[in-house]
Amino acid sequence: MSTEQIPSGEQDGKRDGRAGRDRHHPLTPPEWLLRGLRPSSAPVPWAAAARAGIALAAPLAVGFAVDEPEYGALVSMGALAGVIGDTADAYRMRILNIAVPQLFGAVGVALGTLVYGRGWLAVGVLTLVALVSGMISSIGSVASVAGLLLLLNAVVGAGLALPEPWWTPPVLLTAGGLFVLLLTLLGWPLRGRQPERTAVADTYRSVADLLDAAGGPAPAYDEQRHAVTEALNQAYDLLLGRRARAHGRSPSLVRMVAQLNAVIPLVEAAPAAHLRGRPLPPEIPAAVRQLADAVAAGRTEPLVLALPAPPAGVPSARAIDAALRHAAGIVHEQDPGRYSVDDRLGRPAALRIRARRAARAALFSGASWRYGLRLALCIGLAQALVSVVEVERSYWVALTVTFVLKPDFGSVFSRAVLRALGTAAGLVIAAAVLAEVPRGWWDVPVMMVLGALIPAFSVKGYAFQTAAITPVILLLSDLLSHSGFDLIRPRLLDSLIGCAIVLVAGYLLWPESWHTRIGDRLADAVDDAAGYVERAFSPVESDEALRAARTARVHARRRIYRDLADVRNEFQRALTEPPPTGARAAAWWPLVVAVERIVDATTAARVRVNHGAEPPTAAEVSGITAELRALAEAVRHHPTPLPPRPTPPPPKSPVLTPLHQELSTARTITSTTGPTGP
Numbered sequence: 001m002s003t004e005q006i007p008s009g010e011q012d013g014k015r016d017g018r019a020g021r022d023r024h025h026p027l028t029p030p031e032w033l034l035r036g037l038r039p040s041s042a043p044v045p046w047a048a049a050a051r052a053g054i055a056l057a058a059p060l061a062v063g064f065a066v067d068e069p070e071y072g073a074l075v076s077m078g079a080l081a082g083v084i085g086d087t088a089d090a091y092r093m094r095i096l097n098i099a100v101p102q103l104f105g106a107v108g109v110a111l112g113t114l115v116y117g118r119g120w121l122a123v124g125v126l127t128l129v130a131l132v133s134g135m136i137s138s139i140g141s142v143a144s145v146a147g148l149l150l151l152l153n154a155v156v157g158a159g160l161a162l163p164e165p166w167w168t169p170p171v172l173l174t175a176g177g178l179f180v181l182l183l184t185l186l187g188w189p190l191r192g193r194q195p196e197r198t199a200v201a202d203t204y205r206s207v208a209d210l211l212d213a214a215g216g217p218a219p220a221y222d223e224q225r226h227a228v229t230e231a232l233n234q235a236y237d238l239l240l241g242r243r244a245r246a247h248g249r250s251p252s253l254v255r256m257v258a259q260l261n262a263v264i265p266l267v268e269a270a271p272a273a274h275l276r277g278r279p280l281p282p283e284i285p286a287a288v289r290q291l292a293d294a295v296a297a298g299r300t301e302p303l304v305l306a307l308p309a310p311p312a313g314v315p316s317a318r319a320i321d322a323a324l325r326h327a328a329g330i331v332h333e334q335d336p337g338r339y340s341v342d343d344r345l346g347r348p349a350a351l352r353i354r355a356r357r358a359a360r361a362a363l364f365s366g367a368s369w370r371y372g373l374r375l376a377l378c379i380g381l382a383q384a385l386v387s388v389v390e391v392e393r394s395y396w397v398a399l400t401v402t403f404v405l406k407p408d409f410g411s412v413f414s415r416a417v418l419r420a421l422g423t424a425a426g427l428v429i430a431a432a433v434l435a436e437v438p439r440g441w442w443d444v445p446v447m448m449v450l451g452a453l454i455p456a457f458s459v460k461g462y463a464f465q466t467a468a469i470t471p472v473i474l475l476l477s478d479l480l481s482h483s484g485f486d487l488i489r490p491r492l493l494d495s496l497i498g499c500a501i502v503l504v505a506g507y508l509l510w511p512e513s514w515h516t517r518i519g520d521r522l523a524d525a526v527d528d529a530a531g532y533v534e535r536a537f538s539p540v541e542s543d544e545a546l547r548a549a550r551t552a553r554v555h556a557r558r559r560i561y562r563d564l565a566d567v568r569n570e571f572q573r574a575l576t577e578p579p580p581t582g583a584r585a586a587a588w589w590p591l592v593v594a595v596e597r598i599v600d601a602t603t604a605a606r607v608r609v610n611h612g613a614e615p616p617t618a619a620e621v622s623g624i625t626a627e628l629r630a631l632a633e634a635v636r637h638h639p640t641p642l643p644p645r646p647t648p649p650p651p652k653s654p655v656l657t658p659l660h661q662e663l664s665t666a667r668t669i670t671s672t673t674g675p676t677g678p
Contacts, residue, residue, distance in 0.1 A: 038461070109156060109170050215278045450475070533659075
């Protein structure tokens with residue numbers, strides 16, 4: 001498998017893995033572990049770090065001031081949950097991401113407090129809570145955090161002696177989360193729509209980088225195309241999340257939607273420019289960056305673009321020129337009422353409809369039941385184990401299980417190992433603090449520093465996040481239990497027990513761990529690509545039908561790219577698993593890249609037809625779609641490669657030649673992949 005078809009991080013991993021095998025060094029860590037321990041290059045969110053430090057330290061200061069340190073510790077625990085959930089950019093989404101999980105967390109700690117010290121009753125209640133938590137976690141990102149907090153707080157309430165009466169812990173924990181929300185919203189009056197505007201401007205900048213890479217090496221272009229997909233997904237999610245039911249109520253929001261829509265023709269024209277094999281004039285990416293600056297600053301004054309004339313007889317160059325001039329006109333238009341603001345992903349349904357769909361998905365989805373039962377099994381075992389075998393402060397066992405068994409957070413196996421390593425590192429920090437820092441007011445500056453480390457370390461990877469969160473939880477637990485340094489050894493033992501439960505019951509003995517579903521997702525993506533080819537070249541008979549066909553084509557392409565991004569994430573998650581799952585993902589990774597390039601080649605062919613190239617015949621299009629559907633069936637139903645099939649003759653239409661080449665590459669992959677298919 002060529003390293004050009006693997007993301008940069010994976011290329012490094014492959015090289016490192018080969019080097020390790022060449023040295024035959026017995027102490028060389030496995031590649032899946034090195035991937036998890038390699039810190040991300042994401043920038044440190046300094047504003048979030050400052051908020052976290054204040055949010056965790058201020059409640060402690062108030063608690064010491066009123067001589068109620070336990071109350072301060074509980075408020076700080078609630079603030080910790082708010083800090084972990086504060087991951088959105090738009091302020092309205094932040095309200096949902098912080099406030100909704102806090103409500104679930106309040107219910108969880110109330111249930112846990114009511115069954116504290118009740119033995120097997122606590123086991124049954126926590127097992128049921130785990131089932132509900134796992135099922136609602138499959139709905140979406142907000143529901144995932146809400147489910148996590150529901151179970152975490154129930155575990156804490158059932159494992160620690162919290163202040164009475166029973167309603168005191170829910171009130172204090174919720175107060176901590178709302179304090180984080182208050183700190184977060186302080187910037188709303190000054191930066192009301194800044195996150196949305198920044199997301200649109202970043203999309204333009206990512207498109208400029210894509211045009212810079214067009215015509216150059218394929219790996220660089222592929223990397224920039226993934227960045228464009230991510231930027232478009234982020235921008236559309238932010239804008240559609242803000243839109244009211246009737247658009248036009250907010251002129252500035254309508255304008256940003258129109259500006260984002262205007263970049264789509266540039267994205268569509270980029271594959272055609274890349275397949276031409278020649279770099280674009282530097283004035284073109286520079287002009288897109290000028291538009292990005294105008295979007296970011298909210299400028300509306302006209303901009304004169306110094307663009308070179310497109311070469312005659314080159315449809316891709318004409319497409320780039322027309323798309324860029326169209327985007328410039330939209331970006332600098334002052335009257336939002338003149339825009340066509342049909343978004344490219346469809347308008348969101350009403351809230352009650354989305355809620356009903358979410359509830360139906362949670363109740364009737366096989367995936368949600370599988371995850372719920374998996375989590376309930378492990379939580380039940382953890383709680384039953386500590387009810388039979390006396391382990392001091394054993395709530396940490398179930399706490400570890402909850403953090404590790406989050407499928408939307410990454411690989412279960414690697415997270416269990418990384419959780420153990422991160423906890424060990426965090427315990428070293430906590431041991432130093434508990435041994436050297438006297439309890440009392442000195443806890444306030446220490447907590448400010450440790451709290452600020454949580455957002456800074458979270459962006460670097462799961463092991464780093466665990467290392468930052470562990471000392472915070474231990475110090476807050478010490479304020480509630482007054483155990484001091486004696487907490488360190490039991491917490492390490494509890495973490496190892498929790499990781500062992502997950503590895504045995506939630507991974508080794510769980511059937512789904514050994515029957516990865518990445519092949520089904522990939523086959524669905526190939527089927528979608530076949531449908532996109534059909535839609536791209538379907539005949540139309542009127543201007544109105546042409547506009548409708550183009551809108552449907554844009555919807556289909558965006559949906560495919562979004563689905564392929566999900567498939568890519570699943571594969572990258574599977575790459576961190578040990579064999580055989582990791583080996584299967586590595587073997588089939590080139591096909592993910594091939595499907596992305598098939599979609600690109602289809603878009604490029606459509607752009608060339610729009611700008612004067614001869615369209616393909618219906619028979620040629622049918623032949624390619626039939627090949628794609630046969631490819632999907634091969635991936636879906638045959639775990640081992642099929643014998644090479646005869647290659648059909650290339651289409652007569654020159655516009656389909658690049659598409660035929662990409663399809664031949666995909667066919668070769670399915671015929672040569674090793675016997676560990678998806």
